[in-house]
Amino acid sequence: xxxxxxxxxxxxxxxxxxxxxxVARRLSGELSxxxxxxxxxxNGLYLQLHAYMLRVAIPYGVxxxxxxxxxxxxxxxxxxxxGHFTTRQNIQFNWIKLVETPDILDRxxxxxxxxxxxxxxxxxxxxxxxxxxxxxxxxxxPMVWCEVIxxxxxxxxxxxxxxxxxxxxxxxxxxxxxxxxxxxxxLRLVKARSGEVGFRVLVGGGQxxxxxxxxxxxxxxxxxxxxSYLEAILRVYxxxxxxxxxxxxxxxxxxxxxxxxxxxxxxxxxxxGIRDSVVELPLEEFxxxxxxxxxxxxxxxxxxxxxxxxxxxxxxxFERWMRHNVLPHYDPGxxxxxxxxxxxxxxxxxxxxxxxxxxxxxxxxxxMGEIRFTYSQNVVIPHVxxxxxxxxxxxxxxxxxxxxxxxxIGDMIVCPGLDYCNLANAxxxxxxxxxxxxxxxxxxxxxxxxxRLNISGCINxxxxxxxxDIGILGVNKKGVENYQISLGGRAGxxxxxxxxxxxxxxxxxxxxxxxxxxxxxxxxxxxxxxxxDAVVRLGVDVFKRELYAAA
Amino acid sequence: xxxILITANRLEDGVVVWxxxxxxxxxxxxxxxxxxxxxxxxxxxxxxxxxTNNFVTAIYEVMVDGKADVSAREAIRAxxxxxxxxxxxxxxxxx
Amino acid sequence: MQxxxxxxxxxxxxxxxxxxxxxxxxxxxxxxxCLQLKTGDSMPEANILQSLSDSDVVAVYFEKFSDGRGxxxxxxxxxxxxxDHPLVANGHIIPDQADxxxxxxxxxVVIVPETLSQWQKSLVAVTHRFQALNTSPRTRSRxxx
Ligand code: SF4
Numbered sequence: 001x002x003x004x005x006x007x008x009x010x011x012x013x014x015x016x017x018x019x020x021x022x023v024a025r026r027l028s029g030e031l032s033x034x035x036x037x038x039x040x041x042x043n044g045l046y047l048q049l050h051a052y053m054l055r056v057a058i059p060y061g062v063x064x065x066x067x068x069x070x071x072x073x074x075x076x077x078x079x080x081x082x083g084h085f086t087t088r089q090n091i092q093f094n095w096i097k098l099v100e101t102p103d104i105l106d107r108x109x110x111x112x113x114x115x116x117x118x119x120x121x122x123x124x125x126x127x128x129x130x131x132x133x134x135x136x137x138x139x140x141x142p143m144v145w146c147e148v149i150x151x152x153x154x155x156x157x158x159x160x161x162x163x164x165x166x167x168x169x170x171x172x173x174x175x176x177x178x179x180x181x182x183x184x185x186x187l188r189l190v191k192a193r194s195g196e197v198g199f200r201v202l203v204g205g206g207q208x209x210x211x212x213x214x215x216x217x218x219x220x221x222x223x224x225x226x227x228s229y230l231e232a233i234l235r236v237y238x239x240x241x242x243x244x245x246x247x248x249x250x251x252x253x254x255x256x257x258x259x260x261x262x263x264x265x266x267x268x269x270x271x272x273g274i275r276d277s278v279v280e281l282p283l284e285e286f287x288x289x290x291x292x293x294x295x296x297x298x299x300x301x302x303x304x305x306x307x308x309x310x311x312x313x314x315x316x317x318f319e320r321w322m323r324h325n326v327l328p329h330y331d332p333g334x335x336x337x338x339x340x341x342x343x344x345x346x347x348x349x350x351x352x353x354x355x356x357x358x359x360x361x362x363x364x365x366x367x368m369g370e371i372r373f374t375y376s377q378n379v380v381i382p383h384v385x386x387x388x389x390x391x392x393x394x395x396x397x398x399x400x401x402x403x404x405x406x407x408x409i410g411d412m413i414v415c416p417g418l419d420y421c422n423l424a425n426a427x428x429x430x431x432x433x434x435x436x437x438x439x440x441x442x443x444x445x446x447x448x449x450x451x452r453l454n455i456s457g458c459i460n461x462x463x464x465x466x467x468x469d470i471g472i473l474g475v476n477k478k479g480v481e482n483y484q485i486s487l488g489g490r491a492g493x494x495x496x497x498x499x500x501x502x503x504x505x506x507x508x509x510x511x512x513x514x515x516x517x518x519x520x521x522x523x524x525x526x527x528x529x530x531x532x533d534a535v536v537r538l539g540v541d542v543f544k545r546e547l548y549a550a551a
Numbered sequence: 552x553x554x555i556l557i558t559a560n561r562l563e564d565g566v567v568v569w570x571x572x573x574x575x576x577x578x579x580x581x582x583x584x585x586x587x588x589x590x591x592x593x594x595x596x597x598x599x600x601x602x603t604n605n606f607v608t609a610i611y612e613v614m615v616d617g618k619a620d621v622s623a624r625e626a627i628r629a630x631x632x633x634x635x636x637x638x639x640x641x642x643x644x645x646x
Numbered sequence: 647m648q649x650x651x652x653x654x655x656x657x658x659x660x661x662x663x664x665x666x667x668x669x670x671x672x673x674x675x676x677x678x679x680c681l682q683l684k685t686g687d688s689m690p691e692a693n694i695l696q697s698l699s700d701s702d703v704v705a706v707y708f709e710k711f712s713d714g715r716g717x718x719x720x721x722x723x724x725x726x727x728x729x730d731h732p733l734v735a736n737g738h739i740i741p742d743q744a745d746x747x748x749x750x751x752x753x754x755v756v757i758v759p760e761t762l763s764q765w766q767k768s769l770v771a772v773t774h775r776f777q778a779l780n781t782s783p784r785t786r787s788r789x790x791x
Binding site: 026029051345419 | 560562563564565566567603604605608609618619621622623624627628631632633634635636637638639640641
């Protein structure tokens with residue numbers, strides 16, 4: 001992973017001191033709330049329902065065990081002993097004091113971490129594949145490019161006051177595990193027939209009130225031109241993007257209003273002036289960053305007996321975990337372990353300080369001391385020797401995090417909702433638990449198989465409900481929390497927006513509604529057909545009829 | 552009886568507060584002042600003053616027994632925390 | 647877009663404005679702008695800039711500090727329009743934007759005189775640069791000692 005040097009560290013120290021000065025000026029009234037707000041947002045600080053919330057950047061979801069332990073101690077010292085993993089691979093703390101934030105930023109700086117650009121109308125933390133650099137289905141390691149983009153976008157003077165937030169994701173796998181189709185800019189590393197690697201560039205994706213799947217801007221962008229091309233896109237957006245209507249300020253609206261052709265022409269007009277100019281990344285700098293991501297030499301692993309013995313001895317829970325949560329690695333003697341931060345009775349995405357510390361310990365002992373946060377609010381420990389998987393399973397068992405739920409119905413993506421969020425219409429965390437309870441039988445969850453069920457507490461769609469097989473959206477129906485259900489969303493290569501089925505349900509009826517939908521799938525599916533594929537084959541209307549027939 | 556509550560977040564720590572009848576701010580919803588047509592102007596004025604003086608921020612009003620007041624949102628705010636249990640920090644028993 | 651004619655005062659001298667200069671970071675006075683743009687304006691025609699003399703001042707008015715279009719306008723003026731006139735930011739801007747303004751090509755900003763020390767401080771608060779722009783280099787990749 002990328003290691004900070006004195007330049008990076010000095011930068012964070014100064015940035016933190018700058019925010020200390022800004023907080024003091026806010027408290028003295030020298031800065032108005034209106035003026036201070038973008039400054040605090042660009043340092044990750046929101047004002048939420050109960051208090052300030054601090055969102056800490058985990059660049060493209062990668063962190064070290066030392067950093068995770070540091071986050072645990074921040075949770076304990078400045079918050080209530082837990083943190084929430086977000087769909088942008090970040091972590092947020094819920095009970096932060098404005099006056100203590102500069103101290104927290106100092107603590108983060110000691111960990112080579114920060115909260116820069118985790119919110120506000122700027123280029124946000126770039127996200128990527130949680131298996132980057134640890135899988136063999138990738139064209140090349142996307143983290144190199146994530147780091148390039150992270151540095152380029154950090155305090156970019158031209159793009160600190162955009163019309164609205166701006167999200168970039170990079171993926172390089174045959175499978176798109178970074179939801180690039182739902183980002184302002186989605187970059188997919190691809191190999192041309194000539195063997196040259198470059199980017200397929202998608203623009204104008206996003207969720208929220210107007211969900212859109214990104215469109216292709218160019219099928220192949222040479223790697224050396226990445227920064228000039230990004231600058232050109234951002235400039236067109238900054239200049240021409242709407243600023244008058246909060247619902248129309250995202251890039252997706254501009255792309256749609258102009259049409260992809262005209263947008264592409266505008267980008268190319270800007271691009272000719274800066275292409276191959278000083279704005280491009282110097283080769284030495286690229287090579288410096290690339291060196292940080294060179295593959296570690298992994299000690300040879302024993303592929304044989306112990307694992308199988310253990311497998312037989314441990315019974316169902318271990319088998320389930322092996323099946324769902326142990327992901328392939330480029331070295332057949334190794335695996336990537338997905339830790340499900342979802343279990344009956346715990347809010348999805350929340351983890352306590354002691355759990356974080358335990359995960360850090362396991363990553364040190366059985367992995368390479370590295371941890372990944374995933375888009376689905378789980379955690380991955382990459383590079384684990386297969387013959388030690390049983391130890392990891394047992395270690396996770398000590399903290400109740402050895403559930404084998406990855407990709408199953410219990411593995412819901414859920415936003416904080418009305419329990420924490422100032423903008424929410426409805427709670428999402430207790431609803432997730434109700435649904436989980438409804439599918440409390442692990443055998444049933446296995447039988448259902450791969451399915452993505454996501455919940456957002458309002459139309460901002462932080463819970464990615466548009467991109468779910470079953471999406472649940474909190475709405476406010478005459479002051480009462482209600483939930484709309486949609487079907488058929490996808491986040492991968494074939495990204496699609498789910499379709500709303502019909503009138504909303506109250507919280508008590510949602511689990512039954514979900515059960516009815518899932519029941520129809522179990523009844524009508526073909527052998528080996530996933531839920532998502534069955535919805536495509538049968539059509540959303542079949543499910544709609546089933547759902548509302550009973551009502 | 553209809554009335555108006557005035558609520559805000561304290562600037563320095565973000566904690567939710569309500570304006571009491573004596574125009575100080577309280578962290579307890581049950582001590583919030585309920586202002587009527589006669590008193591609400593003065594209350595608003597006092598609250599706005601505290602915003603100008605950088606003591607509170609994000610002021611808004613809620614009608615007592617109105618739609619907002621009985622909403623889940625205001626109940627959760629008054630409760631000063633979420634309706635679910637966060638995972639416990641079982642520190643540091645296991646190792 | 648307007649072209650305010652530089653107004654002569656009673657002595658027949660051209661009126662001047664007080665501005666904070668980024669280099670060196672002190673107050674200076676400049677002639678009134680010959681070309682006043684504002685955020686949201688499209689780029690001026692090249693021949694308008696060519697009609698100005700070298701010392702003529704170009705200004706960009708920010709209606710609101712959070713309207714980032716002015717930053718792109720600055721870069722476009724310095725970049726594709728090769729504008730090398732003094733470039734002044736005026737309107738609603740806050741000291742915390744000092745370095746951003748400088749880096750996209752502004753040379754001066756109209757400030758409230760009492761805030762001078764804050765502007766000076768903000769200009770050097772964070773001096774690390776992770777991107778190369780037409781008016782400022784990347785310091786990230788500067789060889790380390
Ligand atoms: S989707 Fe809505 S309720 Fe959920 S976190 Fe986002 S803004 Fe808040």
